[in-house]
Amino acid sequence: MVDVGVRQLRRSRDRLERHGEELADSDDHATAGLLLFYSAECGLKAEVMQRRSLRDTSQLPNDLRTHDLRVLAKELRWSPQTQSALQGCARPRNNGQAVPKVEPPALHEAWRYGADLEPDDEKQALDALRTLISESRK
Numbered sequence: 001m002v003d004v005g006v007r008q009l010r011r012s013r014d015r016l017e018r019h020g021e022e023l024a025d026s027d028d029h030a031t032a033g034l035l036l037f038y039s040a041e042c043g044l045k046a047e048v049m050q051r052r053s054l055r056d057t058s059q060l061p062n063d064l065r066t067h068d069l070r071v072l073a074k075e076l077r078w079s080p081q082t083q084s085a086l087q088g089c090a091r092p093r094n095n096g097q098a099v100p101k102v103e104p105p106a107l108h109e110a111w112r113y114g115a116d117l118e119p120d121d122e123k124q125a126l127d128a129l130r131t132l133i134s135e136s137r138k
Contacts, residue, residue: 001057001058003056003057003058004056004057005049005055005056005057006046006049006050006054009042009043009045009046009049009057010042010043010046012038012039012042013039013040013042013043013046013133013136014039015039016035016036016038016039016042017035017036017039017133019035020032020033020034020035020036020039021036023035024036024126029119029122029123029126030111030114031111032126033107033108033111033122033125033126033129034108034111034112036126036129036130036133037067037069037107037108037111037129038108039129039133040069040129040132040133040136041067041069041072041108043132043133043135043136043137044069044072044073044076044132044136045057045060045064045072046136047076047136048060048064048072048075048076051076066105067105067106067108068104068105069086069104069105069132070083070084070086070104070105073132073135078135082131082132082135085128085131085132086104086107086125086128086129086132087104087121087124087125087128088101088102088103088104088107088121089101089102089107089110089117089118089121089122089124089125090102090117090118090121091115091116091117091118092116092118102115102117104125107125
């Protein structure tokens, strides 16, 4: 595992957000979602670390070394609306069969592996990630 400090996490948040927004503008929502997801994760972890006065990510407790952005937002005591802003995404049916919804902690995997997501849900997820990124700057 690679451990980094708050400054590196914030720098990564900003870089990933910038590139994610460029791709969202070009309609590459899967890659944009992946980058925005990791941007939000970096931002939330940076805020947790700053509040706890942690030197680097090696000092994060195991339950906060997670891809579950809701857990991180809850740790930061953000509003319930912000904590639950990121919802899962439905997937199109496959040969008439229902496909399980992708829950929030696994969205980065769906985008990384190219899973098809319902467009409206994916748009909502991208907007929620933008909200989390914005909140991590306050």
